[in-house]
Structures are given as structure tokens and as C-alpha cells.
Amino acid sequence: MLDTQSVCYAAATCSFFHKCAMDPLCYANIDLTSVVPKVNNVVVSTMIQRAGKVLRSLKLGIVPGPIASPGSSQPLVYTIRNSVDASGFSWNDKRSRQGKESSILTRSCLSSLSGDIDTPGVLLRRLHLYNIERMDNAALCAALSACPSLLDLEIVGLHVELRQTLESVSKHCHLIERLYFESSKTGRDDSLKLPTCCDLVNNCPHLTSLSLRGFKLHDHKVRILVKGFRKLKYVDFSTSYSITGTFLRNLGGSAGGNLLEVLILRDCMHLKEVEVARFSTAILAGDFKLLRHLDISNREGLASEGDWYHRCYTTSVIPVKQLLEERPGFCLLAEFPPEGSFVEIEQMIGSDTYSDFSSPSQPSSHTLDGMLFMSSSESSYNSDPGSGYEDGQDSSYVIYEESSDEVDFLVV
Numbered sequence: 001m002l003d004t005q006s007v008c009y010a011a012a013t014c015s016f017f018h019k020c021a022m023d024p025l026c027y028a029n030i031d032l033t034s035v036v037p038k039v040n041n042v043v044v045s046t047m048i049q050r051a052g053k054v055l056r057s058l059k060l061g062i063v064p065g066p067i068a069s070p071g072s073s074q075p076l077v078y079t080i081r082n083s084v085d086a087s088g089f090s091w092n093d094k095r096s097r098q099g100k101e102s103s104i105l106t107r108s109c110l111s112s113l114s115g116d117i118d119t120p121g122v123l124l125r126r127l128h129l130y131n132i133e134r135m136d137n138a139a140l141c142a143a144l145s146a147c148p149s150l151l152d153l154e155i156v157g158l159h160v161e162l163r164q165t166l167e168s169v170s171k172h173c174h175l176i177e178r179l180y181f182e183s184s185k186t187g188r189d190d191s192l193k194l195p196t197c198c199d200l201v202n203n204c205p206h207l208t209s210l211s212l213r214g215f216k217l218h219d220h221k222v223r224i225l226v227k228g229f230r231k232l233k234y235v236d237f238s239t240s241y242s243i244t245g246t247f248l249r250n251l252g253g254s255a256g257g258n259l260l261e262v263l264i265l266r267d268c269m270h271l272k273e274v275e276v277a278r279f280s281t282a283i284l285a286g287d288f289k290l291l292r293h294l295d296i297s298n299r300e301g302l303a304s305e306g307d308w309y310h311r312c313y314t315t316s317v318i319p320v321k322q323l324l325e326e327r328p329g330f331c332l333l334a335e336f337p338p339e340g341s342f343v344e345i346e347q348m349i350g351s352d353t354y355s356d357f358s359s360p361s362q363p364s365s366h367t368l369d370g371m372l373f374m375s376s377s378e379s380s381y382n383s384d385p386g387s388g389y390e391d392g393q394d395s396s397y398v399i400y401e402e403s404s405d406e407v408d409f410l411v412v
Contacts, residue, residue, distance in 0.1 A: 004031045004047070027051035031059045033130060037103040044105065048112040048120050055120040058113075060105060061130030061157075106134040110143035121146035131157035141168040148172055154180040162215050163191035170196070170203040177206050183214035186239055190216040197221050201228030211236035211264075223247035226257055233290075236264040243268045244303070245275025248282075260288055264295040273302040277317045284319060284326060297335035313337065 002010065004027070011021035020026075027050045032039050039060075048055060109132065113121030124147045129135065135158045144150070144165075150173040155165065162181065169176060183189050192215065200207075207229045217240040226235060226247065237243055243265065251257035265271055276296050283291065296302070301311030313336045324330060 002026070004029075022050065024050060024052050024054040028054045029057040030055070031057070033059050033061055033063050033128075035063065037062060037105075039105070040103055041106055041109045041111075044109050045112045052120055053118065053123055055124055057126040058124060059126075059128040059130075060109065061128075061132045063130050104134070105132045107136050107139035109135070110139060113143050114146040119146055123149050125149060126152040128152075128154040129156070129158060130154075133157075133159065135160065137161055137164045140165060144168040145172045148174070150176055152176075152178045154178075156180075156182045157184045159184055161191045162189050162212070163193060163196050166192070166196050166200050170200040174203055175206060176204050178209040179207060180209070180211040180236075181213070181215075182211070186214040186241070188216065189214075192217065192221055194221060194224065197224040198228075201225065205229070206231060208232060209234035211238075212240065213237070214239045216241045218242050219244055219247040223251070226260075227251060231259065232257075233259055233261045235260060235262065237268065238264055238266040238295075240265075240268050242270055244270045244272050245279065246272075248275060248279040251282075251287075258288060259290055261290050262293040263291065264293075266295045266297045267299055269298075269300055270303055271296065271298060272305060273312045273317060274305045276302065277319075280318050280320075280323055284323060292329060293331045293333075295333040297333055299337055301336050 007021055007026045010017045012018070027047050030044075030047050030051065032044060032047070044060060048058070113119060113124065121143070127143075127147060127150060129140075137160050140155075140158065140160050141164060144153075145168065153169065153173065153176060162183070165181065169179065201224065208231045210225065210229065210232060211234075213236060217237060219242075222237065222240075222243060226232060245265070245268075282288065301313045304310040304312055315334050318334075320332060320334075323332065
């Protein structure tokens with residue numbers, strides 16, 4: 001019933017608690033993430049071996065902020081400051097936080113998962129790895145090969161290749177439902193190939209949430225992924241370098257694309273305004289009936305049709321008003337830099353969360369310590385689409401400083 005750290009504290013208290021802490025169930029869900037390095041390979045190996053086949057969840061590495069990530073069921077509390085990404089922290093701006101050699105994880109930290117059929121990895125359901133700088137492709141692939149029951153895989157800040165990782169997932173993790181992979185080198189990993197995409201689609205039919213952030217993805221490859229997965233509901237290609245948005249064309253008629261509920265294309269440098277407009281028109285025409293959250297925010301603005309060097313900072317060609325009128329409960333997030341000619345955020349979702357602040361049927365505003373607090377019945381936004389939405393009346397809450405050009409949005 002205790003978290004991993006509390007189990008360790010209790011075990012050090014007395015011989016009786018130490019004996020109790022030897023129960024494998026105490027280590028069914030191992031969470032050894034921290035802001036600074038605290039554990040090494042020996043600690044990880046010991047806990048995995050104590051858990052044995054009872055092991056269901058394993059989280060390792062260095063995290064600079066909230067552990068919960070987009071697509072997870074856990075709520076987040078964070079600040080989006082202008083163009084900082086919506087995950088609540090920027091993994092790609094992280095600094096090396098590995099500490100002393102006695103508290104460092106290396107490529108062999110997952111070796112205890114591997115082995116014969118009775119090894120701990122055989123029934124592991126969740127594996128989250130953060131900023132383990134000494135992890136390499138061979139070690140990660142060996143670990144994945146020992147986890148055939150994996151449902152949830154999250155990889156952030158590891159120096160591993162996208163293609164090799166996805167090949168291992170498609171070969172060994174056929175039950176995978178959620179895949180979150182953020183590159184440690186934004187825009188430089190162009191390793192993904194068409195056969196890898198096809199194999200992943202064919203071998204992992206249960207995937208419902210796919211996040212590939214910071215990779216050099218091309219539209220024809222992304223289209224295979226989005227169109228191919230028949231149960232796909234959540235997609236996040238934020239900071240993907242090569243995506244233009246052409247993969248969205250005629251996607252609504254396919255089984256995969258038509259089931260989308262959340263689509264995040266935040267800070268995709270080559271995302272074209274015309275493709276976003278075409279996609280919005282398709283939504284108005286009746287496609288993507290289940291889509292309830294679309295994020296096209298971009299710190300560089302959207303690319304124009306003819307020349308991507310020419311940036312667009314408005315949503316003038318996007319039928320925003322009509323879209324929100326015809327799709328109640330739809331959330332469109334379009335945040336552009338303040339130096340652009342226009343910054344617009346249109347948000348709508350159903351929620352009773354803020355009923356104590358303002359009646360949803362009456363727009364209002366309140367001044368709090370130099371900040372303007374606005375509420376409207378026509379818009380609202382939930383910062384964590386993966387956490388789900390509640391039925392109810394529509395409301396929105398945007399907080400910003402009146403006297404500053406830099407806009408802050410506080411989302412709870």
C-alpha cells in the first residue's frame with residue numbers, strides 16, 4: 001500500500017518491518033524517479049528481483065517536473081508561458097542532471113528484466129524511462145524483448161534511435177496500448193522507415209495513444225500510422241520537424257483517423273496554414289465526429305502555402321467561429337507568438353469544475369492582483385486532454401497580466 005520510497009524507509013526502521021518489506025507485493029509498482037540522482041543499478045536490480053513475476057510497473061530516471069505526461073490518466077498542474085510546450089515541462093531543454101557515480105543508472109539497469117520465461121519482465125504492464133543518459137539501443141531493445149505484456153511505454157530523453165525502438169516494440173510488445181516517445185535531439189532523428197511504420201501497425205493493433213515528439217517525421221509515414229491503427233484516439237506529434245499537415249487529407253473516412261479524439265501538432269515548424277484550414281473544413285463537413293481537442297499552437301507561427309519561411313500568425317483562413325458553433329464541446333487551441341499580428345485562443349469543453357468562480361451562463365471578469373481573470377460561456381480548455389473531459393456546462397478561464405506583453409496561462 002506504500003510507494004517505493006516509503007517502503008524503503010519502513011524497511012530500515014526495524015527487523016520486523018524489514019521482513020515485511022521483503023514481500024514481493026511491496027514492489028509490484030516500482031517508482032524510482034527523482035529530480036536528482038538517488039539510485040544506481042544495484043538498487044534497481046534488487047527491487048526488481050524482490051518483485052519477481054509480481055512486477056507490474058517500473059519507472060526510472062531523472063524528471064525535472066511533474067511526472068505525469070500527456071495521454072496519461074493523471075491530472076497535471078503547470079504553467080504554459082508563451083510557447084513552452086503543453087506537457088508542463090520542456091524535456092528538450094533539460095540539463096544533464098546525472099550525479100555521482102554511486103547514484104547513476106547505466107545501460108545495464110534493466111538487465112534484471114531479461115532472461116527466461118520466469119523473469120520479472122514477463123508480466124510487466126508499464127515501463128517509463130526518463131533521461132537515463134547512459135542507456136543505449138541494445139540495452140533498451142533487450143529490455144523490451146523481455147516484456148511481452150507491456151501496455152504502456154514512455155521514453156523521454158534517452159539517446160536511442162526511433163527506428164530501432166519501434167522495431168523492438170512491434171516485434172515483442174504486441175499488446176501495447178500507449179506509446180509516448182520524446183526525442184533527446186529534437187529534429188535530428190530521421191531514422192523512421194516505411195517498413196517500420198507498417199510493422200508497428202500490423203503487430204500492435206491495440207494502440208490507442210501515440211506520441212512521437214521531436215522527431216523528423218514525414219507526412220506519408222505519419223499517415224500510415226494514423227490511418228493504420230484502428231483504435232487510435234490520442235495523437236501527439238509536437239515539435240516534429242517535417243510535418244506539413246498533408247497527412248490529414250481524406251483521413252476522416254478511414255477507421256483509424258475517424259476515431260481520433262485528441263490531435264496535438266504543437267510547434268511543428270513546417271505545419272501549413274492551408275492544411276489546417278482544409279482539415280477544419282473536413283471537420284465541418286462531418287468527418288472526425290469524435291475529435292474534441294485540436295492544438296495547432298506554434299511559437300514560429302504557421303507556414304504559408306508557397307513558402308514556409310513566410311509565417312502566418314492569424315487564424316483568418318480557419319473557420320473558427322463556425323467550427324465552434326457547429327461542434328459544441330470542441331477545443332481548438334491556437335497560440336501564436338506575441339510578435340505576430342494576432343494571437344487567438346478559442347477553447348471549448350464541458351466542465352462544472354469552475355462553477356464556484358462564475359456562472360457558466362454569464363461571462364464575467366475579475367481583477368486579481370494586477371491580473372485579469374476572464375470567464376466565458378463560449379470557451380474553456382483542459383490542459384491534459386488525456387485525462388478526459390466531464391459532461392456539463394461550458395466555461396473557460398484565461399489568466400494573463402494586463403500590463404505585460406508576455407502572456408501566461410495557468411491551467412489546473
